[in-house]
Amino acid sequence: MDATALNAEDLTASPCRRECKVEDSHxxxxxxxxxxxxxxxxMTDSQRIEANLYAxxxxSRLRRPAITS
Incomplete structure (x- = not known):
């Protein structure tokens, strides 16, 4: 998903699912x-956007979807 597919609010919102499972410092x-x-x-909004796009x-690179409920 690229940045154009989401609005700014989606990109600055925390993606936390309260289901933390740490692997390789992520x-x-x-x-x-x-x-x-x-x-x-x-973080500023621009830093949050950068962090969300990195995540x-x-x-995508790991070809592993995020864990969902």
């Missing part, structure tokens, strides 16, 4: 790095 549920998770509340790219 959460398998939302695909964010542990650093991105720790810094989330202090989406990581999920």
């Amino acid at each position: 959460c398998r549920a939302c695909h964010r790095s542990l650093d991105a998770i720790a810094q989330w509340s202090r 989406k790219a990581r999920a």
Whole structure:
């Protein structure tokens, strides 16, 4: 999914699913790095967009969907 397919609110919203499962310093549920998770509340909107796009790219690269309920 690319940035044009989502509105700005979707890209700045936390992707947290409260189902953290850490593997290789990343959460398998939302695909964010542990650093991105720790810094989330202090990130600007542009940093959140970057973190979310990185997480989406990581999920695609791993060919593994995020864990869902």
